Amino acid sequence: MLTDAHHRIIDYVRLSVTDRCNLRCTYCMPENMRFVKSSALLTDAEIITLLETLASAGISKVRITGGEPFLRPGLIPLLAKINAISGIRQIAITTNGVLTHHHIPDLKALGITHVNLxxxxxxxxxxxxxxxRDQFAAVMQTLDNLLAHQMQVKINVVVMDQVNTDELVHxxxxxxxxxxxxxxxxxxPFNGQGHAFSGINWNYEAILDTLREKYTLHKLPDAPHSTALNYSIPGHAGNIGVIPxxxxxxxGTCNRLRISATGSVKTCLYGPDVLNVKDLMRSGEPLLPAIQQALHHRAANGFEAEQLHTSAPESMSVIGG
Known part of the structure; x- marks a missing residue:
């Protein structure tokens, strides 16, 4: 099993398959984003080698991110190959939904049912x-189709002051x-704008307070490595979560490793890149010792990791969702 410096077992990898996106969300990517050449991305074969190696060390869950993952050519065949890797028990996808609705039957056929929209x-x-971008109708079509196919859907809502806080109850x-x-x-602070991030007014407590003005919230048990505080609303079929x-x-319970589309590895979202698995594979060097060594130097938390990050924060689309 992969473990970090604080004896946390790492069994979950978030893997970006492209830095490209068909939206330009203000909190995620600058309008004039420059994308890398395709030769700089991990190839399908490299992704499979990487995930086979990680699965042999205990990684059992993979989340596919971007950019927008469905912009990667041949994503469905790649997912089929990932699905065949021994030890990978769950594949999940995070998508903006613009292109996703065409692929939902294929995802369902592969047994991929966990989708974050x-x-x-x-x-x-x-x-x-x-x-x-003007793509609202396409995203809503995807949401309707995901629910019609009985997928396990999580809607990710980034709460932005003076932008969408009036929609929380909706x-x-x-x-x-x-x-x-x-x-x-x-x-x-990962909008790729290159300027300082001064903090937030709408933290998780403010979000919960606003929701409680309209709804009674009942606390649900959180999974061992959950990033969300989960709640039910009496009489509602679904539930809500708030992610701090x-x-x-x-x-303190983080169990994940984050790998970008170009192979850069982060042991913490807020920290710097610690190595590049693409470079290791292309030079013929072994992966696991380098990954384990990086984890042995992992920061205790996001605040400590942030102190190690001396450059301006990247775009979230570059980091990998």
Missing amino acids: SLDTLQPARFQQITR FAALTREQPVSVRFIEEM AYSRTFC
């Missing part, structure tokens, strides 16, 4: 303001009839 507003005009209302989980995420992504209250 990024959706920060229920208003078409506001969607265009946030994403700088998002919670989505859980009344549908078995969907709506997760409100604190805004983070900036407050970083969950670091």
Whole structure:
């Protein structure tokens, strides 16, 4: 098993398969984003080698992210190969939903049922303001199709001051009839704008206080490595979660490794890149010793990791969702 410097077992990897995206969400990516050449990305063969190696060391869950993962050519065949790796018990996907609805039957056929859908507003005009693209209808079509195919859907809502905080109760209302989980995420400093991030007004406590003005919230048990504080609303088919992504209250149980589309490894979202698995594979060097060594120097939490990050924060799309 992979373990870190603080005796935490690492059994979950978030793997970006592309840095490209068809949206330009203001909290995630600058409008003038420059994408890397395809030759700089991990190839399908390298991804399989990487995941086979990680699975041999106890990684059992893989989340596929981007950019927007469905912009990667041949994603479904790649997912089929990942699905065949011994030891990988769950594959999940985070998507913006613009292209996803065409692929839902293929995902279901592969047994991939866990999908996180990024959706920060229920208003078409506001969607265009946030994403700088007019794709609201496509995303809603994906949401409807995911639910129709009985997928396990989590809607990820980044809560932004003076942008979408008036919609929190409307998002919670989505859980009344549908078995969907709506997760409100604190805004983070990874917008790729290159300027200082001064903190947030809408932390997880403020989000919960606002929801409690409308709803009675019953605390649900959280999974051992959950990043979300989970709640049910009486009479609702679904549930809600609040993720203290900036407050970083969950670091003590973190079980994940994060790998970008170009092979850069982060042992903490807030920390610097610690090695590059693509470079290791292309030079013929062994992967596991280098990964384990990096984990042995892992920071205790996101605040400590942030102190190690001397450059300006990257775009979340570059980090990998």
